[in-house]
Amino acid sequence: MTQQGFLRARRPEHKRQRREAILDAARELAMRDGVRAVSLGGVAAAAGLAKSNVGRYFGTREEIYLELAAEAWQDWGDEVGERLRDAGDVEDIVATLTETLAARPLMCDLLGNISTSLEHNVSVESARSCKRVVLRVIADLAARVAAAPSGLTESEGFELVGMVTMTAGLLYPVSNPPPVIRELYAQDPAMAAACPPFLPTLKRMVTAVALGLPELR
Amino acid sequence: MTQQGFLRARRPEHKRQRREAILDAARELAMRDGVRAVSLGGVAAAAGLAKSNVGRYFGTREEIYLELAAEAWQDWGDEVGERLRDAGDVEDIVATLTETLAARPLMCDLLGNISTSLEHNVSVESARSCKRVVLRVIADLAARVAAAPSGLTESEGFELVGMVTMTAGLLYPVSNPPPVIRELYAQDPAMAAACPPFLPTLKRMVTAVALGLPELR
Numbered sequence: 001m002t003q004q005g006f007l008r009a010r011r012p013e014h015k016r017q018r019r020e021a022i023l024d025a026a027r028e029l030a031m032r033d034g035v036r037a038v039s040l041g042g043v044a045a046a047a048g049l050a051k052s053n054v055g056r057y058f059g060t061r062e063e064i065y066l067e068l069a070a071e072a073w074q075d076w077g078d079e080v081g082e083r084l085r086d087a088g089d090v091e092d093i094v095a096t097l098t099e100t101l102a103a104r105p106l107m108c109d110l111l112g113n114i115s116t117s118l119e120h121n122v123s124v125e126s127a128r129s130c131k132r133v134v135l136r137v138i139a140d141l142a143a144r145v146a147a148a149p150s151g152l153t154e155s156e157g158f159e160l161v162g163m164v165t166m167t168a169g170l171l172y173p174v175s176n177p178p179p180v181i182r183e184l185y186a187q188d189p190a191m192a193a194a195c196p197p198f199l200p201t202l203k204r205m206v207t208a209v210a211l212g213l214p215e216l217r
Numbered sequence: 218m219t220q221q222g223f224l225r226a227r228r229p230e231h232k233r234q235r236r237e238a239i240l241d242a243a244r245e246l247a248m249r250d251g252v253r254a255v256s257l258g259g260v261a262a263a264a265g266l267a268k269s270n271v272g273r274y275f276g277t278r279e280e281i282y283l284e285l286a287a288e289a290w291q292d293w294g295d296e297v298g299e300r301l302r303d304a305g306d307v308e309d310i311v312a313t314l315t316e317t318l319a320a321r322p323l324m325c326d327l328l329g330n331i332s333t334s335l336e337h338n339v340s341v342e343s344a345r346s347c348k349r350v351v352l353r354v355i356a357d358l359a360a361r362v363a364a365a366p367s368g369l370t371e372s373e374g375f376e377l378v379g380m381v382t383m384t385a386g387l388l389y390p391v392s393n394p395p396p397v398i399r400e401l402y403a404q405d406p407a408m409a410a411a412c413p414p415f416l417p418t419l420k421r422m423v424t425a426v427a428l429g430l431p432e433l434r
Contacts, residue, residue, distance in 0.1 A: 036334065112333050115390040117253065124401050128408070131401070135411055162413065163384075163422055170387040173332040184341050184348070191345070194352055196379065204433065205380055205426060212429030216421065 019057050021047045023071075026064045027106065035065055035109045036117065062121040069114055070133040072107035076100055077137035084144040093150050094207045097161070101168045102199045105176075111169030138162055156213045164206050171202055236274050238264045240288075243281045244323065252282055252326045253334065279338040286331055287350040289324035293317055294354035301361040310367050311424045314378070318385045319416045322393075328386030355379055373430045381423050388419055
């Protein structure tokens, strides 16, 4: 890329590179500091761009993170969909749904921020584009959960996948608390013991829902 | 109260009144605009105090809301504890746990904000004081769930109560979306239809967990 091209991306491939550089910077900063701590200025600086330049690609920091959320959903859906083919029982299915989330801390962080924060400061188009991906992935996985030996219908599979991701979103910040809460836990071991560990808690809740849903028919 | 007394609260009862006025203002603003939209300056203005004056009582806006969260947990725990005595079956127990939350939109809003936002900007003492109330209420309700005809042990009751409140916290902002998402739903009825309604979804998930947990023994 020429210096000229870097200063002002005019050609489509340069624009794509810029866009990717912004998303990469936002992804790395969020993995280091947590989604809520990252500002638009921070992303611009890390991407080596002026804040106004980032504005050509994304209206707000929330639009950047909503796009990363859609990307994370798609990537998670692809892996889970693939792995569900080999699932032999409910335990396998739950392990697939939950372990893949535990391996994606950025996705869990994003899941906890979408409704409570990100969706408050984006364009309708940005919200639609993310929600379209989320609903497509949930519908796809619901069909695969129903096809696997889950004992669940497709509609119950939809509920299960929605429940897994929602629970992961709220459990993640509880299980990975900020410095003040870590200090509190260091001072008070009884309180620390009551803090639910991410993967075991998620697995147990999802298994309970998977076993309980058929009883509600 | 004299004008002098209002300007500078020196006597303990005046300090209590000030504190209550701040909490009342924060409660009202959050019920009108949502917890995340309220600033410390906004609370001070609504309470008729200077921002610096509010600082004598609360270090940050998050400390105000963590105190309101503790108050909401206590109040919810009292009502649920009372009503669980008359519960005749799992359906009654789930109805009690969930309908009381649906009747407390501010508590649900707070539940979704505690771990993702409020706990990031408070003192250790403020966090401890809220968490102490939360754990006491969960433990108390766990014992009452176990004593009611739930089919659950006290430890499973603890999980159920934790799960109800966590799910309510993430479901509430999904079921009560911000203006951008409401606009999106108005444009796209299929997306609107996929938005889970608060109380029916919460009831179904909690019932599934209540029925599924005993199968995990």
